[in-house]
Amino acid sequence: MTRAIEFTNVSKIYGSGWPNRYRIPALDKISLHIESGTCHALLGPNRSGKTTFVKLLLGLCKPTEGEISRLGDSPKNKSTLAKIGYVHENQLFPRYLTARELLRYYGSLSLIPQSKLNPKVDALLKKVGLADRATEPISRFSKGMIQRLGLAQSLLNDPELLILDEPTEGLDLSGRQLLRDVVHEQKKRGATTLLISHVFPEVEQLCDRVTVLVAGQVAKQAEITDLLRDPKSGQPRSLEDALRPLYKTNNP
Numbered sequence: 001m002t003r004a005i006e007f008t009n010v011s012k013i014y015g016s017g018w019p020n021r022y023r024i025p026a027l028d029k030i031s032l033h034i035e036s037g038t039c040h041a042l043l044g045p046n047r048s049g050k051t052t053f054v055k056l057l058l059g060l061c062k063p064t065e066g067e068i069s070r071l072g073d074s075p076k077n078k079s080t081l082a083k084i085g086y087v088h089e090n091q092l093f094p095r096y097l098t099a100r101e102l103l104r105y106y107g108s109l110s111l112i113p114q115s116k117l118n119p120k121v122d123a124l125l126k127k128v129g130l131a132d133r134a135t136e137p138i139s140r141f142s143k144g145m146i147q148r149l150g151l152a153q154s155l156l157n158d159p160e161l162l163i164l165d166e167p168t169e170g171l172d173l174s175g176r177q178l179l180r181d182v183v184h185e186q187k188k189r190g191a192t193t194l195l196i197s198h199v200f201p202e203v204e205q206l207c208d209r210v211t212v213l214v215a216g217q218v219a220k221q222a223e224i225t226d227l228l229r230d231p232k233s234g235q236p237r238s239l240e241d242a243l244r245p246l247y248k249t250n251n252p
Protein backbone atom coordinates (compact mmCIF):
# COMPACT_ATOMS: atom_id res chain seq x y z
CA MET A 1 0.00 0.00 0.00
CA THR A 2 1.24 3.49 -0.79
CA ARG A 3 0.88 6.42 1.56
CA ALA A 4 -1.37 9.29 0.53
CA ILE A 5 -0.30 11.45 3.47
CA GLU A 6 2.75 11.31 5.67
CA PHE A 7 3.66 13.67 8.51
CA THR A 8 7.06 13.12 10.16
CA ASN A 9 7.83 14.99 13.39
CA VAL A 10 5.72 17.95 12.31
CA SER A 11 5.31 20.92 14.64
CA LYS A 12 3.48 24.16 14.05
CA ILE A 13 3.84 27.14 16.33
CA TYR A 14 1.81 30.21 15.42
CA GLY A 15 3.39 33.55 16.16
CA SER A 16 1.10 36.31 17.31
CA GLY A 17 1.63 39.97 18.12
CA TRP A 18 4.71 41.84 17.02
CA PRO A 19 7.37 40.50 16.78
CA ASN A 20 5.81 37.08 17.54
CA ARG A 21 5.25 38.12 21.14
CA TYR A 22 2.92 35.19 21.77
CA ARG A 23 3.80 31.72 20.57
CA ILE A 24 0.82 29.42 20.19
CA PRO A 25 1.79 25.76 19.77
CA ALA A 26 -0.82 24.02 17.59
CA LEU A 27 0.97 20.79 16.63
CA ASP A 28 3.82 19.20 18.57
CA LYS A 29 6.05 16.75 16.70
CA ILE A 30 3.28 14.66 15.20
CA SER A 31 4.06 11.65 13.04
CA LEU A 32 1.35 9.81 11.19
CA HIS A 33 0.60 8.33 7.82
CA ILE A 34 -2.58 7.61 5.90
CA GLU A 35 -2.69 4.73 3.43
CA SER A 36 -3.99 5.33 -0.09
CA GLY A 37 -7.48 4.01 -0.77
CA THR A 38 -8.68 4.27 2.83
CA CYS A 39 -11.03 6.60 4.67
CA HIS A 40 -9.21 8.05 7.65
CA ALA A 41 -10.79 10.14 10.42
CA LEU A 42 -8.94 12.97 12.09
CA LEU A 43 -10.63 13.61 15.43
CA GLY A 44 -9.95 15.56 18.58
CA PRO A 45 -11.37 18.11 20.99
CA ASN A 46 -11.66 21.78 20.05
CA ARG A 47 -8.29 23.48 19.43
CA SER A 48 -6.45 20.16 19.30
CA GLY A 49 -4.84 21.08 15.96
CA LYS A 50 -7.10 19.45 13.32
CA THR A 51 -7.55 22.56 11.19
CA THR A 52 -3.84 23.30 11.44
CA PHE A 53 -3.15 19.78 10.14
CA VAL A 54 -5.41 20.43 7.13
CA LYS A 55 -3.88 23.86 6.49
CA LEU A 56 -0.38 22.32 6.46
CA LEU A 57 -1.59 19.57 4.16
CA LEU A 58 -3.06 22.09 1.73
CA GLY A 59 0.08 24.22 1.89
CA LEU A 60 -1.85 27.15 3.38
CA CYS A 61 0.77 27.47 6.10
CA LYS A 62 4.26 26.08 6.65
CA PRO A 63 5.39 23.72 9.41
CA THR A 64 7.73 25.14 12.03
CA GLU A 65 9.62 21.86 11.77
CA GLY A 66 9.19 18.40 10.26
CA GLU A 67 8.43 16.84 6.89
CA ILE A 68 5.10 16.52 5.08
CA SER A 69 4.37 14.34 2.08
CA ARG A 70 1.12 14.75 0.16
CA LEU A 71 0.38 12.26 -2.63
CA GLY A 72 4.08 11.45 -2.69
CA ASP A 73 5.22 15.05 -2.96
CA SER A 74 5.82 18.11 -0.79
CA PRO A 75 2.85 20.49 -0.26
CA LYS A 76 5.20 23.11 -1.74
CA ASN A 77 4.50 21.46 -5.10
CA LYS A 78 1.21 23.18 -5.96
CA SER A 79 0.54 20.91 -8.94
CA THR A 80 -0.69 18.12 -6.62
CA LEU A 81 -3.50 20.46 -5.49
CA ALA A 82 -5.20 19.56 -8.78
CA LYS A 83 -5.59 16.02 -7.42
CA ILE A 84 -7.26 17.14 -4.19
CA GLY A 85 -10.91 17.82 -3.38
CA TYR A 86 -11.88 19.84 -0.32
CA VAL A 87 -15.22 20.39 1.41
CA HIS A 88 -15.49 22.84 4.30
CA GLU A 89 -18.37 23.08 6.77
CA ASN A 90 -18.99 26.72 5.80
CA GLN A 91 -18.55 26.87 2.05
CA LEU A 92 -18.27 30.42 0.74
CA PHE A 93 -19.16 30.80 -2.93
CA PRO A 94 -19.93 33.93 -5.01
CA ARG A 95 -23.67 34.26 -4.39
CA TYR A 96 -24.47 35.85 -7.73
CA LEU A 97 -23.34 32.77 -9.70
CA THR A 98 -25.73 29.95 -10.48
CA ALA A 99 -24.85 26.43 -9.36
CA ARG A 100 -23.97 25.45 -12.92
CA GLU A 101 -21.85 28.59 -13.48
CA LEU A 102 -19.98 27.93 -10.25
CA LEU A 103 -19.13 24.35 -11.18
CA ARG A 104 -18.08 25.38 -14.68
CA TYR A 105 -15.84 28.05 -13.16
CA TYR A 106 -14.16 25.61 -10.75
CA GLY A 107 -13.95 23.00 -13.51
CA SER A 108 -12.05 25.47 -15.71
CA LEU A 109 -9.68 26.19 -12.81
CA SER A 110 -9.08 22.42 -12.60
CA LEU A 111 -8.18 22.51 -16.32
CA ILE A 112 -10.97 20.09 -17.25
CA PRO A 113 -11.31 20.26 -21.06
CA GLN A 114 -14.43 22.18 -22.18
CA SER A 115 -15.76 19.14 -24.06
CA LYS A 116 -15.83 17.12 -20.84
CA LEU A 117 -16.81 19.94 -18.51
CA ASN A 118 -20.50 20.39 -19.35
CA PRO A 119 -21.45 16.70 -19.09
CA LYS A 120 -19.40 16.41 -15.90
CA VAL A 121 -21.10 19.43 -14.33
CA ASP A 122 -24.57 18.16 -15.24
CA ALA A 123 -23.79 14.68 -13.88
CA LEU A 124 -22.54 16.14 -10.59
CA LEU A 125 -25.54 18.45 -10.22
CA LYS A 126 -27.76 15.40 -10.65
CA LYS A 127 -25.67 13.36 -8.23
CA VAL A 128 -25.98 15.92 -5.42
CA GLY A 129 -29.70 16.53 -6.09
CA LEU A 130 -29.43 20.07 -7.49
CA ALA A 131 -30.20 19.46 -11.17
CA ASP A 132 -33.62 21.17 -10.86
CA ARG A 133 -32.05 24.33 -9.33
CA ALA A 134 -28.95 24.48 -11.56
CA THR A 135 -29.76 27.86 -13.11
CA GLU A 136 -30.66 29.70 -9.90
CA PRO A 137 -28.23 32.03 -8.13
CA ILE A 138 -26.59 30.56 -5.06
CA SER A 139 -28.02 33.45 -3.00
CA ARG A 140 -31.32 31.55 -3.05
CA PHE A 141 -29.79 28.33 -1.74
CA SER A 142 -30.28 26.88 1.74
CA LYS A 143 -27.32 25.77 3.86
CA GLY A 144 -27.84 22.12 2.92
CA MET A 145 -27.98 23.02 -0.79
CA ILE A 146 -24.70 24.93 -0.49
CA GLN A 147 -23.13 21.91 1.24
CA ARG A 148 -24.30 19.70 -1.61
CA LEU A 149 -22.86 22.16 -4.13
CA GLY A 150 -19.58 22.13 -2.19
CA LEU A 151 -19.50 18.35 -2.42
CA ALA A 152 -20.09 18.53 -6.19
CA GLN A 153 -17.30 21.10 -6.51
CA SER A 154 -14.89 18.86 -4.57
CA LEU A 155 -15.55 15.96 -6.96
CA LEU A 156 -15.03 17.84 -10.23
CA ASN A 157 -11.43 16.64 -10.59
CA ASP A 158 -12.05 13.00 -9.49
CA PRO A 159 -9.78 13.68 -6.50
CA GLU A 160 -7.06 11.26 -5.45
CA LEU A 161 -7.40 12.79 -2.00
CA LEU A 162 -10.75 14.10 -0.74
CA ILE A 163 -10.69 16.18 2.45
CA LEU A 164 -14.06 16.42 4.18
CA ASP A 165 -13.94 19.03 6.95
CA GLU A 166 -17.15 18.71 9.01
CA PRO A 167 -19.06 17.91 5.81
CA THR A 168 -22.42 16.88 7.29
CA GLU A 169 -23.18 20.25 8.86
CA GLY A 170 -26.58 21.18 7.37
CA LEU A 171 -27.05 17.94 5.42
CA ASP A 172 -30.34 16.04 5.75
CA LEU A 173 -30.68 12.24 5.79
CA SER A 174 -30.39 11.85 2.02
CA GLY A 175 -27.43 14.26 2.01
CA ARG A 176 -25.67 12.06 4.57
CA GLN A 177 -26.38 9.00 2.46
CA LEU A 178 -24.93 10.88 -0.52
CA LEU A 179 -21.78 11.51 1.48
CA ARG A 180 -21.51 7.81 2.38
CA ASP A 181 -21.90 6.92 -1.31
CA VAL A 182 -19.15 9.38 -2.24
CA VAL A 183 -16.72 7.89 0.30
CA HIS A 184 -17.48 4.36 -0.93
CA GLU A 185 -16.91 5.44 -4.53
CA GLN A 186 -13.60 7.02 -3.51
CA LYS A 187 -12.51 3.69 -2.00
CA LYS A 188 -13.60 1.76 -5.08
CA ARG A 189 -11.40 4.04 -7.22
CA GLY A 190 -8.48 3.49 -4.84
CA ALA A 191 -8.68 7.15 -3.79
CA THR A 192 -8.21 8.41 -0.24
CA THR A 193 -10.59 10.32 2.04
CA LEU A 194 -9.66 12.32 5.13
CA LEU A 195 -12.68 13.07 7.32
CA ILE A 196 -12.53 15.68 10.07
CA SER A 197 -15.59 15.36 12.23
CA HIS A 198 -17.15 15.63 15.67
CA VAL A 199 -19.99 13.29 14.62
CA PHE A 200 -18.95 9.84 15.85
CA PRO A 201 -21.69 7.69 14.25
CA GLU A 202 -20.63 9.12 10.87
CA VAL A 203 -17.00 8.20 11.58
CA GLU A 204 -18.05 4.68 12.64
CA GLN A 205 -19.89 4.21 9.36
CA LEU A 206 -17.34 5.70 7.00
CA CYS A 207 -13.82 5.27 8.29
CA ASP A 208 -11.27 2.46 8.35
CA ARG A 209 -8.87 4.12 10.73
CA VAL A 210 -8.84 6.94 13.22
CA THR A 211 -6.25 9.40 14.52
CA VAL A 212 -7.12 11.44 17.59
CA LEU A 213 -5.23 14.66 18.27
CA VAL A 214 -5.19 16.04 21.79
CA ALA A 215 -3.36 19.27 22.60
CA GLY A 216 -1.45 19.11 19.33
CA GLN A 217 -0.19 15.57 19.82
CA VAL A 218 -1.28 12.20 18.47
CA ALA A 219 -3.16 10.69 21.42
CA LYS A 220 -4.46 7.62 19.59
CA GLN A 221 -4.23 5.87 16.24
CA ALA A 222 -6.29 2.75 15.69
CA GLU A 223 -8.40 0.68 13.33
CA ILE A 224 -12.07 1.56 13.77
CA THR A 225 -12.97 -2.13 14.26
CA ASP A 226 -10.56 -2.34 17.21
CA LEU A 227 -12.04 0.75 18.83
CA LEU A 228 -15.59 -0.58 18.54
CA ARG A 229 -14.79 -3.51 20.87
CA ASP A 230 -13.95 -3.12 24.54
CA PRO A 231 -10.44 -4.60 24.96
CA LYS A 232 -11.20 -5.95 28.44
CA SER A 233 -14.69 -7.43 28.05
CA GLY A 234 -14.63 -7.98 24.28
CA GLN A 235 -18.13 -6.45 24.16
CA PRO A 236 -19.12 -4.03 21.37
CA ARG A 237 -19.03 -0.35 22.29
CA SER A 238 -19.61 2.95 20.55
CA LEU A 239 -16.80 5.13 19.24
CA GLU A 240 -17.98 7.83 21.63
CA ASP A 241 -17.49 5.47 24.60
CA ALA A 242 -14.08 4.42 23.28
CA LEU A 243 -12.81 7.97 22.87
CA ARG A 244 -14.56 9.77 25.75
CA PRO A 245 -11.50 9.67 28.06
CA LEU A 246 -9.42 11.49 25.42
CA TYR A 247 -11.98 14.28 25.13
CA LYS A 248 -11.72 14.98 28.86
CA THR A 249 -8.08 15.92 28.52
CA ASN A 250 -7.50 19.63 28.92
CA ASN A 251 -5.94 21.48 26.02
CA PRO A 252 -2.86 23.59 26.78
Ligand SMILES: Nc1ncnc2c1ncn2[C@@H]1O[C@H](COP(=O)(O)OP(=O)(O)OP(=O)(O)O)[C@@H](O)[C@H]1O
Pocket residue numbers: 014015016024025026044045046047048049050051052053
Ligand atom coordinates in the same frame (compact mmCIF):
# COMPACT_ATOMS: atom_id res chain seq x y z
N1 LIG B 1 -3.83 31.74 12.62
C1 LIG B 1 -3.62 31.42 13.89
N2 LIG B 1 -2.90 32.23 14.69
C2 LIG B 1 -2.66 31.93 15.98
N3 LIG B 1 -3.11 30.80 16.58
C3 LIG B 1 -3.85 29.96 15.83
C4 LIG B 1 -4.15 30.22 14.47
N4 LIG B 1 -4.91 29.19 13.99
C5 LIG B 1 -5.06 28.33 15.02
N5 LIG B 1 -4.43 28.78 16.13
C6 LIG B 1 -4.34 28.12 17.44
O1 LIG B 1 -3.86 26.80 17.24
C7 LIG B 1 -4.52 25.89 18.12
C8 LIG B 1 -5.15 24.77 17.29
O2 LIG B 1 -6.18 25.34 16.48
P1 LIG B 1 -6.90 24.52 15.34
O3 LIG B 1 -7.83 25.47 14.64
O4 LIG B 1 -5.89 23.82 14.52
O5 LIG B 1 -7.73 23.45 16.20
P2 LIG B 1 -8.98 22.52 15.82
O6 LIG B 1 -8.67 21.18 16.40
O7 LIG B 1 -9.29 22.60 14.38
O8 LIG B 1 -10.14 23.20 16.67
P3 LIG B 1 -11.76 23.18 16.50
O9 LIG B 1 -12.24 21.77 16.71
O10 LIG B 1 -12.17 24.08 17.62
O11 LIG B 1 -12.06 23.75 15.14
C9 LIG B 1 -5.53 26.72 18.91
O12 LIG B 1 -4.96 27.04 20.17
C10 LIG B 1 -5.72 27.96 18.07
O13 LIG B 1 -6.02 29.10 18.85
